Amino acid sequence: MSQRILVVEDQEDLRAILRDFLSASGYVVIEAADGVESVAKAVSERPDLVLMDIQLPVLDGYDATRQIKALPGFTAIPIIAVSSFAMKGDEERARAAGCDDYVTKPYSPVQLLRIIRGFLGDKA
Amino acid sequence: MTFADQAVIAIENTRLFEEVQARNRDLTALGEVGRAVSSTLELKVVLKTIVERAVELSGTDGGSIFYFREDIGRFELGETTGLDEEVIARFRKLDIAAGETGLGEAIESGKPLQMADITKRSSNPLRDAAIEAGLRAALIVPLLSAETPLGALVLQRRQPGDFPPAIVTLMQSFADQSAIALENARLFDEIAQKSRELEIASQHKSQFVANMSHELRTPLAAVLGYAELLQEGIYGAMPEKSLPILTRIRSNGKHLLGLINTVLDISKIEAGQFKLNLTEYALGSMVETVMSATESLAATKKLAFKTEVAEGLPIGLGDEQRLTQVLLNLVGNAIKFTDAGEVRITVGAANGQFSLSVSDTGPGIPAEECEHIFEKFRQLDSSNTRAKGGTGLGLAIAREIVEMHGGRLWVESTLGRGSKFHMELPVRALIAAGAA
Numbered sequence: 001m002s003q004r005i006l007v008v009e010d011q012e013d014l015r016a017i018l019r020d021f022l023s024a025s026g027y028v029v030i031e032a033a034d035g036v037e038s039v040a041k042a043v044s045e046r047p048d049l050v051l052m053d054i055q056l057p058v059l060d061g062y063d064a065t066r067q068i069k070a071l072p073g074f075t076a077i078p079i080i081a082v083s084s085f086a087m088k089g090d091e092e093r094a095r096a097a098g099c100d101d102y103v104t105k106p107y108s109p110v111q112l113l114r115i116i117r118g119f120l121g122d123k124a
Numbered sequence: 125m126t127f128a129d130q131a132v133i134a135i136e137n138t139r140l141f142e143e144v145q146a147r148n149r150d151l152t153a154l155g156e157v158g159r160a161v162s163s164t165l166e167l168k169v170v171l172k173t174i175v176e177r178a179v180e181l182s183g184t185d186g187g188s189i190f191y192f193r194e195d196i197g198r199f200e201l202g203e204t205t206g207l208d209e210e211v212i213a214r215f216r217k218l219d220i221a222a223g224e225t226g227l228g229e230a231i232e233s234g235k236p237l238q239m240a241d242i243t244k245r246s247s248n249p250l251r252d253a254a255i256e257a258g259l260r261a262a263l264i265v266p267l268l269s270a271e272t273p274l275g276a277l278v279l280q281r282r283q284p285g286d287f288p289p290a291i292v293t294l295m296q297s298f299a300d301q302s303a304i305a306l307e308n309a310r311l312f313d314e315i316a317q318k319s320r321e322l323e324i325a326s327q328h329k330s331q332f333v334a335n336m337s338h339e340l341r342t343p344l345a346a347v348l349g350y351a352e353l354l355q356e357g358i359y360g361a362m363p364e365k366s367l368p369i370l371t372r373i374r375s376n377g378k379h380l381l382g383l384i385n386t387v388l389d390i391s392k393i394e395a396g397q398f399k400l401n402l403t404e405y406a407l408g409s410m411v412e413t414v415m416s417a418t419e420s421l422a423a424t425k426k427l428a429f430k431t432e433v434a435e436g437l438p439i440g441l442g443d444e445q446r447l448t449q450v451l452l453n454l455v456g457n458a459i460k461f462t463d464a465g466e467v468r469i470t471v472g473a474a475n476g477q478f479s480l481s482v483s484d485t486g487p488g489i490p491a492e493e494c495e496h497i498f499e500k501f502r503q504l505d506s507s508n509t510r511a512k513g514g515t516g517l518g519l520a521i522a523r524e525i526v527e528m529h530g531g532r533l534w535v536e537s538t539l540g541r542g543s544k545f546h547m548e549l550p551v552r553a554l555i556a557a558g559a560a
Contacts, residue, residue, distance in 0.1 A: 013346035017353060024358040084341060106345035106381065109352055 003120050004028045006047035008038040008064065009082070010056050014105075018051065021109040022116075035059025042068045047077065049119055051112075054083040054094065062097040069098035078119040082107070150294050153177045157301045167309040171203040171302060178279060178298045179205050182291045186211075186259070186280040189302060190220070190227055192273050197222045199250075202275065211257040215250070224248040230264040231273040236292050236299075237264040241284040260284040263292065265299040269307040277302055330394035337388035341381065348377045386517050390500060393524050400528055402553060405444040407478055408433050411469055414451045422459050428466035437473050441552040442529050450522040450533075454482040454545050457518065462486035465542070476551050477531075483544035489537040497535065498523045529553040 005027045009015040012033075019029045030045045032038040035056045042050065050068065054061035065079050081094035084105040091102040101115060157174050171189050179187040186206035190199040199220040204212055222228035225248050230237040239262045242251055254262070261281040267274045277299045279287070287295075354362060355370040362370070392398040411433055422429040451469075458467040465485025472479050489497060500520040519533075526533040531549035 011342055011346070013343070014349065017346065017349040020358055021349075021353050021356075024353075024356075084338065084345075106341060106348055109349055110356065 002026060002028045003048040004030060004045060005116070006030045006032060006038065006041055006045065006050045008032045008035070008051060008056065008061070009053045010034060011053075014053075017109060018112075021113070025113055027116075033057075035061065035064035038064045039067045039071075042074065042077075043071060049116060050077065050079040051116075052079050052081050052099065054081055054090070062093060065094070065097040065099055080115060080119075146290075150181060153181050154294075154297055154301075157298060167305060168203060170305040170309075172205070174277070174298055174302050174305070175203050175205045178277060178295060181294060182263070182279050182287070184263075184279040184281045188215070188278050188280070189267075189275060190278060191275040192222065192227075192231060192267075194273065199225070199227050199275070207280075208257070211253075214253050214257070218249045218253060220250050225250050226262065226264050227276050227278070230266045230276055231268075234266055234268060234271070236266070236296060238262075238287055238292070239264070240286050243284075254280065258282055261287070263287045263295060265292075265295045267299050267303040267306060269303045274303055274306045327395060330391045333391035334388060334395055334397070337384050337391060340384050344377060344381055344384070348374060348381070351377065386521065389521050390517050393521065398524065398528070400443040400446060400525075400553070402441055403444055405440050405442060405447070407437050407440050407471060407473075407480070410444065410448055410451060411471060413448060414455055415469070417452065418455050418459060421456075422467060425459060425463065427459060427462055427464070430466060430468045432468070432470045434472040437471065437478070438551050440478065440549075442549070443525070443553075446525045447529070447549075450525050450547070451480070451482075453518040453522045454547075458482050458484035458486065458543070458545075462542070473551060478547075478549045478551055480547045480549065481544055483542060485542040488539040488541055489535060489543050490539060491537075494535050494537060498533070 005022055007015055007018045007022070007029055009018065009031075010033050015031055015033070019031060022029050030041055030047055032041045036058045038050070038052065038056075039059070041047075050065075052061045052065055056064065059067075061081060061083070065081070068074055068077070068079065078100040079098060080101045080103060081091075081097075081099040082103050082105060083090055083094065094102050100119070103112060103115065157177055175187040175189055179185075184206075186204065188204040188207065189202040191202050192199055199222060201212070201215045201218075204215075207215075220227065222231065226237055226239055226242075226245065227250070239245060241260060242254055242262055243260065245251055259280045259282060261284050263279040265277045267276055277295065279295065351370050351373045353359065355367065355374070389398065411431055415429065415431060419429055455467065455469065462484040463486070467482070467484045470481045470483070498519050500517055523533045526547055526549060529549055530553055531547060533545070533547050535543055535545045537543040
């Protein structure tokens with residue numbers, strides 16, 4: 001069965017790029033456009049990995065990550081923070097919120113895939 | 125000569141002597157007042173000095189400065205001398221409308237106004253309060269700055285009677301000095317206010333540029349991302365001919381991203397948000413990274429690319445990413461501006477400092493420009509900007525980064541022979557310098 005990735009990103013273009021690329025790479029992509037939706041989709045879709053944008057409307061990526069990690073059975077689900085902040089302290093904040101890795105925008109999809117495979121293995 | 129004649133001469137001499145002494149005293153006091161006006165911008169100190177000297181020299185009982193608030197047509201009591209606290213408190217509470225008082229009259233006429241007996245004047249709050257305080261005579265000298273009324277210098281006496289013309293003239297000089305002091309203070313406040321406004325405007329601008337650069341990166345990320353997916357064949361196989369075009373789209377996009385990041389850096393520096401992220405690093409491998417990123421560029425221009433890295437360099441503490449950026453900038457510039465010859469990186473360490481230099485055999489930099497090139501938006505000439513590209517911000521950022529580490533960055537150059545950029549960097553950057 002294909003592995004499932006929850007892409008949390010409020011910019012439609014960036015979400016589309018990830019969807020197209022990750023689908024082409026063999027993953028099932030679930031999308032959420034804000035922090036609240038990401039928590040709801042995490043519960044209903046049980047993804048294998050989450051790509052979490054930090055700057056999000058309604059509920060930011062830090063809080064969404066905390067809430068998802070607190071769900072029963074979600075502690076081991078990897079969450080990769082994707083942030084356009086390149087300020088000192090952002091990575092520490094993301095990791096403190098429970099993120100397992102941290103990527104700054106703009107990233108190359110190919111580079112991102114390498115990181116995802118590091119968590120999910122090469123079987124997709 | 126009779127005894128009477130001699131007596132007359134003696135009396136005349138005494139009178140002349142006293143006159144000279146009085147004149148000297150006046151001049152000394154005026155000099156003192158002038159010094160107070162020019163040496164301090166503390167308005168209260170200046171006006172207090174003026175009122176005190178004025179009362180002393182005129183032999184009056186009290187003196188005060190009243191400020192004229194032109195916007196509301198009213199006077200307010202400023203500095204005083206010789207008046208009881210109780211009297212001062214009463215004066216301060218008064219609502220002194222210009223129209224009704226001697227103060228208003230003096231300002232209106234622009235000339236000193238004598239009141240030999242204030243009880244003979246019609247009633248107004250200030251006059252009544254003065255009479256109640258036991259004052260009988262007043263001399264009011266308007267304070268004017270280029271015809272604009274600023275206030276009045278007032279001398280008060282318990283005894284009724286005229287003020288001698290010499291005193292009136294002297295008080296006129298004191299009033300002129302007071303007006304200068306008031307005008308200086310007003311100009312000073314105006315400039316201070318303007319510079320505060322400029323400071324705030326400049327911060328807003330930096331914040332705006334920082335936000336804007338940040339916003340520019342989002343759509344650019346989409347452009348670069350889609351181009352990469354097209355090239356990867358995610359949307360189906362691309363015609364052979366379009367592949368190099370996609371490469372061009374991506375390389376131009378990356379170049380644009382680099383420019384945006386540079387502007388973002390400089391605006392962060394200006395907004396005071398530029399922070400170092402201190403980690404341990406190996407300078408040798410940093411040099412290798414920079415070399416591998418730039419050697420193809422050097423090869424394209426057929427330049428010799430050499431490095432001399434000393435053995436056993438200590439492990440450094442600093443912002444590895446930012447220092448790599450500095451080195452990339454220096455090496456990138458060296459390659460960019462050199463058409464033939466070599467680019468050489470030399471690295472050593474001594475006394476807790478790394479010393480690194482990047483030398484080239486380029487056109488060199490005129491001596492008078494060697495400092496200016498580290499200023500923001502500065503390049504040697506604008507034709508260079510067009511020919512060689514760049515924002516003119518790289519070296520300004522590089523120097524800021526090095527200085528934040530507690531180091532120094534400078535250049536030595538000989539026209540026609542080449543340039544050598546030197547960097548001196550503490551092996552362990554001070555924690556304070558990098559603390560967020």
